Amino acid sequence: xxxxxxxxxxxxxxxxxxxxxxxxxxxxxxxxxxxxxxxxxxxxxxxxxxxxxxxxxxxxxxxxxxxxxxxxxxxxxxxxxxxxxxxxxxxxxxxxxxxxxxxxxxxxxxxxxxxxxxxxxxxxxxxxxxxxxxxxxxxxxxxxxxxxxxxxxxxxxxxxxxxxxxxxxxxxxxxxxxxxxxxxxxxxxxxxxxxxxxxxxxxxxxxxxxxxxxxxxxxxxxxxxxxxxxxxxxxxxxxxxxxxxxxxxxxxxxxxxxxxxxxxxxxxxxxxxxxxxxxxxxxxxxxxxxxxxxxxxxxxxxxxxxxxxxxxxxxx
Ligand SMILES: NC(=O)c1ccc[n+]([C@@H]2O[C@H](COP(=O)([O-])OP(=O)(O)OC[C@H]3O[C@@H](n4cnc5c(N)ncnc54)[C@H](O)[C@@H]3O)[C@@H](O)[C@H]2O)c1
Numbered sequence: 001x002x003x004x005x006x007x008x009x010x011x012x013x014x015x016x017x018x019x020x021x022x023x024x025x026x027x028x029x030x031x032x033x034x035x036x037x038x039x040x041x042x043x044x045x046x047x048x049x050x051x052x053x054x055x056x057x058x059x060x061x062x063x064x065x066x067x068x069x070x071x072x073x074x075x076x077x078x079x080x081x082x083x084x085x086x087x088x089x090x091x092x093x094x095x096x097x098x099x100x101x102x103x104x105x106x107x108x109x110x111x112x113x114x115x116x117x118x119x120x121x122x123x124x125x126x127x128x129x130x131x132x133x134x135x136x137x138x139x140x141x142x143x144x145x146x147x148x149x150x151x152x153x154x155x156x157x158x159x160x161x162x163x164x165x166x167x168x169x170x171x172x173x174x175x176x177x178x179x180x181x182x183x184x185x186x187x188x189x190x191x192x193x194x195x196x197x198x199x200x201x202x203x204x205x206x207x208x209x210x211x212x213x214x215x216x217x218x219x220x221x222x223x224x225x226x227x228x229x230x231x232x233x234x235x236x237x238x239x240x241x242x243x244x245x246x247x248x249x250x251x252x253x254x255x256x257x258x259x260x261x262x263x264x265x266x267x268x269x270x271x272x273x274x275x276x277x278x279x280x281x282x283x284x285x286x287x288x289x290x291x292x293x294x295x296x297x298x299x300x301x302x303x304x305x306x307x308x309x310x311x312x313x314x315x316x
Contacts, residue, residue, distance in 0.1 A: 002028040002071045003229070004113075006059050006104060007078030009033040012118070012221060014042035014182030016075065019222045021050035024229070030067060033078065034058040042182035059100045064107040071113045073229055076104045082186050083122060086146035087270055094149055101153040105160055105168070114167040114234040116225055119154050121174045121214045121240060121279045122147040132282040133172075133238050143271045154238060167234035171224060174242040174279065177298035178218030179305055189215065189251055189295070193302040196255050197310055201265040209249050209266070211276035214242040217293020227289055237283065243293040245278035254299050258316055 001024050007013050008031030017029050028051045033039075035056055046052050055067060059078050068074060079097045080086070086093045101117065108115040124131050125141025142148040154170055161168050177189040185194045195202045220243045228234070256262060281291070304316045 001229075002030065004030045004032065004068055004071045004074040006032045006074065006076050006100075008054075009035065009039040009042035009182050010037065010077060010081070011176060011180055011182055011184045012218065013075075013077045014039065015178075015180035015218055016077075016222050016225065017042075017050075017052070018047055018181075020226070021047055023226050026050065029053075030071070031055065032057050032059065032062070032067065036080070037182075037184070039182040042180075044181065059104060060096065064103065065110060068107050068111045068113055071111070073114050073116060074104060074108050075116045075225060076101065077118055078104075079118075081146070081184075083144040083146040083271060084186070084269065086144050086149075090145040093145055097146070097149045098152050098156070102156060102160075105157060105166065108168070109160070109166040114169075114232075116228065116234075117153065117157055117168060117170045119150045119170050119172045119238070120147060121172050121242065123151045123154070123172065124277065124279060125273060125275060126277050127275065128277060130278050130280055132280040133240055134282065143273060158236070161236045168236060169228055169234050170238045171241045172238060172279075173221055174214030174216035174240075176216055176218055176221060177295055177302070178221075178293070179298070179301045180218060183302075188213075188248065189299065190302060192252060192255055193299060194306065196259040196262040197303055197306040197312075199310065199312060201263040202252060202255075203267045204248055204252070204264050205269040205271070206266045207274055208269075210247050212245045212247055212278050214240075214245050214279040215251075215295055216241055217243040217291075217295065217298050220291050220293040223292065224284065224289060227287075233287075239283045240279050240281050241284065242279045242281055243291050244295055246295065247276075251295070251299075254296050255303070257296070258300065258303050
């Protein structure tokens with residue numbers, strides 16, 4: 001099987017490229033990344049049971065057709081992913097994330113290769129306590145330029161794929177927790193683990209403490225991609241992918257089981273609203289997909305990676 005992964009050196013991609021050979025025999029794994037975030041370490045010590053090739057290439061300018069030809073699937077992960085800073089670099093986010101998605105989709109269509117696209121549950125902003133994929137368009141209320149662009153990408157793919165000449169599936173991922181060689185620390189769980197280990201106060205958005213939000217264990221994120229790859233299920237639909245919904249208070253309590261003396265500072269953020277909601281996996285449940293991830297384990301693994309970096313001793 002030949003699989004293309006754009007943004008392969010990132011938090012999700014750097015783990016995907018190592019997990020795929022465990023379930024797909026001797027895959028050809030083509031990694032594309034422009035090193036925007038400098039995660040060279042993601043290329044270190046790749047396993048021997050796959051045929052890897054890395055292209056240091058920008059999805060906006062590289063000739064993608066010759067790379068994509070003969071592929072069984074493209075996992076499109078390349079993006080600018082920091083929602084908070086997207087207020088400052090709105091144009092760049094729109095260009096890389098939206099224009100990049102259009103370019104990748106057009107090339108997939110040209111070569112007849114299916115595409116897995118990653119969207120985000122941050123496009124929700126509902127007044128309802130529970131929301132799923134069949135919600136009304138009003139329940140989609142992105143709070144940042146990053147999330148607005150994710151919704152625009154979804155809208156494009158839905159119209160572009162309506163003629164069946166292009167096969168795709170869209171996953172709305174919850175905020176990722178769990179470790180990888182290219183992991184990043186600007187999203188909630190990882191940022192809190194980092195701050196707790198470093199002995200600095202956790203910066204929590206004022207309104208967010210008791211709001212439920214969706215999280216996704218990296219293990220489940222990868223398993224869902226494998227599930228669709230193996231079953232060749234590119235049905236042009238959107239699927240929520242969420243291991244659990246939790247409040248920030250619950251996340252912090254989990255971290256406290258390992259680092260009891262942590263402190264919390266409440267701060268303002270532009271991405272704040274008064275809404276608390278849970279995101280349901282209605283469509284994945286219908287497909288019989290079973291989630292196996294676990295937030296506590298993701299937190300434990302993350303703290304464990306960092307614990308040698310500080311003289312404080314934790315019970316992990
Ligand atoms: N991590 C999360 O919590 C989360 C949650 C929901 C959805 N997602 C989505 O999953 C996808 C992957 O996220 P991630 O966490 O691995 O992100 P990441 O920021 O860790 O990795 C993105 C990678 O894309 C590369 N990249 C950026 N611009 C590029 C370009 N023009 N050409 C080629 N490569 C480029 C970067 O160098 C980086 O290695 C993104 O679409 C993101 O929006 C992530």
